Amino acid sequence: MAVRHYTLDFKLSAPADHSATVRSLQSIFQEQEMTETVHDTEGHGYLATFIGKNGRLAILRLYSHGLVTFDLQCCEADDLAQVDNLLDALEKKMKALLNGTIQRVKRLPALQRGAEVDRYWPTADGRLVEYDIDEVVFDKDSAYQNIKILHSRQFGNILILNGDVNLAESDLPYTQAIMGNGREHYAGKEILILGGGDGGILCEAVKLKPKMITMVEIDQMVIDACRKHMRKTCGNVLDNLKGDCYEVLVEDCVPILKKFVEEGRTFDFVINDLTAIPISTAPEEDSMWEFLRLILDLSIKVLRPSGKYFSQGNCVNLTEALSEYEGLLRKLSCKVDFSKEVVCVPSYLELWMFYTIWKK
Amino acid sequence: MAVRHYTLDFKLSAPADHSATVRSLQSIFQEQEMTETVHDTEGHGYLATFIGKNGRLAILRLYSHGLVTFDLQCCEADDLAQVDNLLDALEKKMKALLNGTIQRVKRLPALQRGAEVDRYWPTADGRLVEYDIDEVVFDKDSAYQNIKILHSRQFGNILILNGDVNLAESDLPYTQAIMGNGREHYAGKEILILGGGDGGILCEAVKLKPKMITMVEIDQMVIDACRKHMRKTCGNVLDNLKGDCYEVLVEDCVPILKKFVEEGRTFDFVINDLTAIPISTAPEEDSMWEFLRLILDLSIKVLRPSGKYFSQGNCVNLTEALSEYEGLLRKLSCKVDFSKEVVCVPSYLELWMFYTIWKK
Numbered sequence: 001m002a003v004r005h006y007t008l009d010f011k012l013s014a015p016a017d018h019s020a021t022v023r024s025l026q027s028i029f030q031e032q033e034m035t036e037t038v039h040d041t042e043g044h045g046y047l048a049t050f051i052g053k054n055g056r057l058a059i060l061r062l063y064s065h066g067l068v069t070f071d072l073q074c075c076e077a078d079d080l081a082q083v084d085n086l087l088d089a090l091e092k093k094m095k096a097l098l099n100g101t102i103q104r105v106k107r108l109p110a111l112q113r114g115a116e117v118d119r120y121w122p123t124a125d126g127r128l129v130e131y132d133i134d135e136v137v138f139d140k141d142s143a144y145q146n147i148k149i150l151h152s153r154q155f156g157n158i159l160i161l162n163g164d165v166n167l168a169e170s171d172l173p174y175t176q177a178i179m180g181n182g183r184e185h186y187a188g189k190e191i192l193i194l195g196g197g198d199g200g201i202l203c204e205a206v207k208l209k210p211k212m213i214t215m216v217e218i219d220q221m222v223i224d225a226c227r228k229h230m231r232k233t234c235g236n237v238l239d240n241l242k243g244d245c246y247e248v249l250v251e252d253c254v255p256i257l258k259k260f261v262e263e264g265r266t267f268d269f270v271i272n273d274l275t276a277i278p279i280s281t282a283p284e285e286d287s288m289w290e291f292l293r294l295i296l297d298l299s300i301k302v303l304r305p306s307g308k309y310f311s312q313g314n315c316v317n318l319t320e321a322l323s324e325y326e327g328l329l330r331k332l333s334c335k336v337d338f339s340k341e342v343v344c345v346p347s348y349l350e351l352w353m354f355y356t357i358w359k360k
Numbered sequence: 361m362a363v364r365h366y367t368l369d370f371k372l373s374a375p376a377d378h379s380a381t382v383r384s385l386q387s388i389f390q391e392q393e394m395t396e397t398v399h400d401t402e403g404h405g406y407l408a409t410f411i412g413k414n415g416r417l418a419i420l421r422l423y424s425h426g427l428v429t430f431d432l433q434c435c436e437a438d439d440l441a442q443v444d445n446l447l448d449a450l451e452k453k454m455k456a457l458l459n460g461t462i463q464r465v466k467r468l469p470a471l472q473r474g475a476e477v478d479r480y481w482p483t484a485d486g487r488l489v490e491y492d493i494d495e496v497v498f499d500k501d502s503a504y505q506n507i508k509i510l511h512s513r514q515f516g517n518i519l520i521l522n523g524d525v526n527l528a529e530s531d532l533p534y535t536q537a538i539m540g541n542g543r544e545h546y547a548g549k550e551i552l553i554l555g556g557g558d559g560g561i562l563c564e565a566v567k568l569k570p571k572m573i574t575m576v577e578i579d580q581m582v583i584d585a586c587r588k589h590m591r592k593t594c595g596n597v598l599d600n601l602k603g604d605c606y607e608v609l610v611e612d613c614v615p616i617l618k619k620f621v622e623e624g625r626t627f628d629f630v631i632n633d634l635t636a637i638p639i640s641t642a643p644e645e646d647s648m649w650e651f652l653r654l655i656l657d658l659s660i661k662v663l664r665p666s667g668k669y670f671s672q673g674n675c676v677n678l679t680e681a682l683s684e685y686e687g688l689l690r691k692l693s694c695k696v697d698f699s700k701e702v703v704c705v706p707s708y709l710e711l712w713m714f715y716t717i718w719k720k
Contacts, residue, residue: 044415055404067474114427127490
């Protein structure tokens, strides 16, 4: 049973007269038979809490610098029309009381807390966003990660790995971007995909008549879940791990890459669909950067001289992490050049950077 | 001075032992020298509020159905590292206490309430989304509406009319969609733009060497603000209201359309950039639907037999409003056919429907 949390805030151009405002608002809470507690804030404005029927909790706070915040928490089974009426009444009374000094009234869509279906999946740059998710389609822990597939009304099914939105069925622009946005010719070429368990890249690449695609995905459970629930993304390519022009190896890509290097096996395109650039350089991220560098080094080694390496970067707002990555590219043992491109991936709710890298 | 509002929720598979949990958490608040008030919820779980230094307010609630919610409100000038520590401590202790019964821990990015720069602009389908807005570039009331231009780090400047996100400098896909996404030939054609004060359509249309573009925008202040602050959208086309192949009339489009009908003046393309489809059919929206129908009727009248009428619809999730609009199209006095297209407009954070309409 979820809790709905409403907020209603009034930004004032001048501090309000606390006692007059409070007296005037009290009648609203009295009508609702709510029990008031006034708290001592030690000089930090007026603060009262109100407990009502059905466990409703309201918090009224008047800050001395000219801000009035109001919170209302209730169960989703509560009479929501009545709750809306209470908020309407409060807004109306505040406007009547403080007309002229109100700079902004802000009433946000209610937060849904503890709901069966979690609709909040913050962006990579840490913003609060609510998705139109109405169903948990799949939710399991594999040996490697938590795998969720959630249904969004507009984006279709969304694959979420360890809490990060990976790809939705609406996100063909992601797949197109990480394949070079139509600038490359795949016909007759040999392609290596690192990761890519959702099958999106494999599905699009197969259509372009390559000679051979090798995909190395570590997590069988991702493949199985996407085969079943992300068919707009993967089509039927995950129905078999081998096709006319492709093979999926369910393995850790690092030893496979090392083996390819040893064997002298090379590719025209290497597509890294594994990991986003770590967002910080804090100690706990060090191993992530090391991993990224290792993958990069090995990938460049299996890349033909005329080949291209494609990778996602991160959201465009994480400029420091992107700079760090570009610094890494400049310091590789094998000299490379790169280009980058900003792409709008529908379900990400933020712009995303993609890289193309080639040998100098 | 803004208030930061943190939430930290624990969804449990079984109700927690209230008294044991509460006793164990109390030490965290005692260390912070917060004053506790336990409230009588009349059987609706445990509820305590804590007031701390600097006016900090914490709310701990244990619902009997197995949900624990925690709120922390503090001023943005507060010691935020200390606040993070408090949340960390609480999360750690809860995990130690209720290990095994915790299904989900949810700690959302803090809500910023009453901030100078408002970052919350809910989507058309009513979801809470936070933008990466860092500056109020323009904020004035014209005779017709409130006009805001806010700066987003990733989307550039965003035009917001009466609280609705209209267009950002990143949103060329909107302009391309409402011009037919490259499917039409504009060279040598006569074009009528209704609204479009941001100059985006005008700027793109001028590049296509049409014979003549007539744009009818009611609000001079929108034109002036966009000329100055939305130059990635409008280029230099708004620097003059008349150019080699275009003319901007700062007028209400209804009398202008009526005059065109009277004069028998017609166009190859009519682009309605005025209004989104009203989201409801409630009484207060009736006049919006009437307005929409009026514009549609007049527009079809000034459309050449081979012409096309383009319009935005609304977000794809408002299926009822879109159906209503399509019903309207089927009932026009002049028979029309239409096609529709779903487009991802970067700054909208939701998919949007666009319509192309032509005479049968």
